Amino acid sequence: MLNRRADKLELLRIAEAVALEKSIDKELIIDSMENGIAKAAKSKFGSENEIKVLINRENGDIGIYRKLTIVENPENTNLEISLKDAVNLSEENKDKKLGDEILQPLPSFDFGRIAAQTAKQVITFNVREAERERQFNDFIDKKDTILSGIVKRLEFGNVIVDLGRTEAIIQKNEMIPRENIKPGDRVKAYCLDVRREPRGQQIFLSRAHPKFMEKLFIQEVPEIYDGLIEIKSSARDPGSRAKICVKAIDASLDPVGACVGMRGSRVQAVVNELQGEKIDIVNWSEDTAVVVANALSPAEVQRVNVDNDQKKLDVILTEENLSKAIGRRGQNVRLATKLLNYEINIMTDQEDSEKRQVEFKEKTDNFVKNLELDETLGQLLVAEGFSSIDDIKDSGIEALTKIEGIEEETAKELIERAKEFYQKDQEEIAKKIKDLGLENELINHKGLTPGMLVTLGEQKILTLNDFADLSSDELTGTFDIVKGERVKIKGFLEDFALTRKEADDLIMSARNIIYKD
Numbered sequence: 402m403l404n405r406r407a408d409k410l411e412l413l414r415i416a417e418a419v420a421l422e423k424s425i426d427k428e429l430i431i432d433s434m435e436n437g438i439a440k441a442a443k444s445k446f447g448s449e450n451e452i453k454v455l456i457n458r459e460n461g462d463i464g465i466y467r468k469l470t471i472v473e474n475p476e477n478t479n480l481e482i483s484l485k486d487a488v489n490l491s492e493e494n495k496d497k498k499l500g501d502e503i504l505q506p507l508p509s510f511d512f513g514r515i516a517a518q519t520a521k522q523v524i525t526f527n528v529r530e531a532e533r534e535r536q537f538n539d540f541i542d543k544k545d546t547i548l549s550g551i552v553k554r555l556e557f558g559n560v561i562v563d564l565g566r567t568e569a570i571i572q573k574n575e576m577i578p579r580e581n582i583k584p585g586d587r588v589k590a591y592c593l594d595v596r597r598e599p600r601g602q603q604i605f606l607s608r609a610h611p612k613f614m615e616k617l618f619i620q621e622v623p624e625i626y627d628g629l630i631e632i633k634s635s636a637r638d639p640g641s642r643a644k645i646c647v648k649a650i651d652a653s654l655d656p657v658g659a660c661v662g663m664r665g666s667r668v669q670a671v672v673n674e675l676q677g678e679k680i681d682i683v684n685w686s687e688d689t690a691v692v693v694a695n696a697l698s699p700a701e702v703q704r705v706n707v708d709n710d711q712k713k714l715d716v717i718l719t720e721e722n723l724s725k726a727i728g729r730r731g732q733n734v735r736l737a738t739k740l741l742n743y744e745i746n747i748m749t750d751q752e753d754s755e756k757r758q759v760e761f762k763e764k765t766d767n768f769v770k771n772l773e774l775d776e777t778l779g780q781l782l783v784a785e786g787f788s789s790i791d792d793i794k795d796s797g798i799e800a801l802t803k804i805e806g807i808e809e810e811t812a813k814e815l816i817e818r819a820k821e822f823y824q825k826d827q828e829e830i831a832k833k834i835k836d837l838g839l840e841n842e843l844i845n846h847k848g849l850t851p852g853m854l855v856t857l858g859e860q861k862i863l864t865l866n867d868f869a870d871l872s873s874d875e876l877t878g879t880f881d882i883v884k885g886e887r888v889k890i891k892g893f894l895e896d897f898a899l900t901r902k903e904a905d906d907l908i909m910s911a912r913n914i915i916y917k918d
Contacts, residue, residue: 419528426531431456433527438463446507449479453504466504471497536567540595540604547616548606552586562588562606569604577608577676578640589674591616609639614680617671618645624659633685636739643678644696644736648685657682683740689714693745696737700726703750711898713744717753742901744878764788772818781806794819830855840864842914848907853894860893869911873904 416434420427435454442452442465451468467479475481487494487503494503550562550569558573560582571590582588590606591613607613615632624630629651637643647656660682661668668680683695690705693714700722706715718726726747727734738745748756761783768779771790785804787793793801793815801812830851834844837858842865844854862868877899878892894904 429531430528431458433531436527438465442507447479449477451480452507463509464504465507465509467507469503469505471499471501471503473499537595537597540564540567540592544592544595545612546592547589547613547620548592548604549587549589552582552584552588554584555582560588562590564604567604569606571606571608575605575607575609576639577678580608580640580676589617608675609637611635611637611643614643614645614671614675614678617674618660618667621667621670622660622662624651624654624656629654630656630659634740634742636736637678638732638736640676640678642681642732642736643675644681644683644740646683646685646692646696646740657684681736689741689743693737693741693743696740697726697733697745700733702726706753710900711744712742712900712902713746714741715746715748715753715756717748717750720749723747723749744901768793771822772815774815778807790819790822794823827851834858838863843868846907846911846914848903848910850897853897856893856896862893865911866915869908869915871908873901873908876904876907877901 416427416430420430435456438456439452439454442454443450446452446467453466453468455464455466456462457464469482469487470480471484471487472481473483475483475486482490482503482505484497484499487497490503490505497503548562548564548569550564553561553563553568555561558576560571560576562569562571569590569592571588575590575593576582588608590608591610592604593607593610594603594605596603596605612635614637615635618632619625622630625632625647629649631648631650633646633648635643635645645660647660649656649659659667668682672678672680681696681698683692683698686692686695689707689709693705693716694702697716700718702722703717703719705717708714716726725733728736734745734747761780764783764787765776765779767790768774768782768787769776772779772793774782781804782793787796796816798809798812798816801807801815802809807815833855834851837855839854839858840863843849843857843863846865846868849857857863857868862871871893874890874892876892876894878895879890892899899907
């Protein structure tokens with residue numbers, strides 16, 4: 402019986418015990434009890450009533466009330482009451498006015514089996530939800546940190562880790578390949594994400610993420626922890642090889658030496674945790690060419706051509722250093738590419754020379770064919786840094802007359818021809834876009850030029866949905882390893898000098914438009 406004193410005090414003791422066991426606020430437990438009793442009371446007094454239950458926090462007294470709104474002419478006596486009847490009900494209601502709510506006391510009652518079960522279900526559900534919320538709040542702050550726990554079980558290649566008050570999962574693709582983990586083992590992992598899900602919070606861990614290696618270095622190298630050395634970037638081929646780029650904030654420190662430690666003790670501790678993964682520690686520099694030379698070690702680099710706009714690097718080295726720079730199955734250059742976030746093109750001095758000659762000839766032929774110039778004048782323009790007809794169109798007469806052998810009349814004629822070609826070219830492009838059948842939504846997408854639209858149309862990318870389904874690699878190009886050889890995969894818009902960031906922005910803005918609609 403809930404109206405007996407022993408039962409009342411027992412309620413408060415239960416609330417306190419559950420709160421302590423589940424690490425939940427006692428007030429929340431009592432609120433859940435009030436809701437559970439209210440649900441049970443509805444089955445006793447009628448579901449059309451609005452029931453309010455109040456439990457005294459001092460002595461456990463339970464008050465059961467019907468909530469009523471004061472109106473001038475009550476129509477539903479289960480929910481409404483007149484001001485006169487409210488005052489008759491209690492002197493405390495004499496200061497109430499129309500629209501106010503009052504609580505009408507209801508008699509206490511003995512819970513039947515069904516009512517008791519209803520109350521129990523409500524209380525259990527609310528406590529479970531509160532526990533989930535508490536666990537989520539506990540672990541959301543642990544995102545982007547290293548967590549440690551005991552392996553509880555293995556499920557379809559995934560590892561379930563007991564973190565104490567909850568469980569986490571290391572999915573199969575977030576494990577280090579060929580790593581042998583058994584139930585009962587203690588493991589460390591990077592907290593990749595914490596999500597709310599219907600069955601409770603889900604904590605996703607990773608041992609393969611580059612951030613796991615970075616966090617291990619923070620633990621092992623006091624100079625990084627203290628902010629004297631900064632980790633600029635990292636890249637991993639989990640279980641095989643990794644690279645980490647570090648910068649000394651304090652100029653007196655050797656960042657690579659600090660990370661290696663006395664007799665390699667610091668880096669070895671990280672290597673051991675990563676199951677023997679070989680780690681290259683790269684010294685950072687303001688000069689991108691220096692960083693890529695360091696990152697491609699042990700290969701010796703002759704020179705580097707840097708294109709910051711397109712985020713591309715041409716690395717030139719000798720034939721004997723070529724295989725060292727590329728690495729086994731392209732691993733060395735692939736990790737260096739991720740580390741710098743630049744496209745790295747490895748070539749010998751001869752290949753670089755041939756590439757320059759081909760580019761020079763292509764630019765010259767473009768001028769000769771489309772501006773009707775003789776080859777000598779075309780070569781002269783290319784040699785002076787004019788790469789495209791647009792460069793000539795947008796240049797001034799003064800810039801062209803500075804070139805030896807070009808008079809003012811010739812300069813004017815060059816600019817006029819360039820403008821005529823541009824106009825004719827734009828008209829042809831507009832016709833091509835129409836003939837290819839591109840949808841207006843794609844044509845009007847901000848950031849896509851007419852030339853880009855023609856190229857996309859020729860690849861049968863005709864709608865904004867088609868474009869949104871692409872990846873940035875498909876637009877800018879990438880490298881892949883085919884039968885052990887590093888092969889260039891040409892991007893749809895590679896010829897338009899599109900950077901990776903510009904490609905990402907174009908695709909994401911297309912997706913935002915589609916999902917918004």
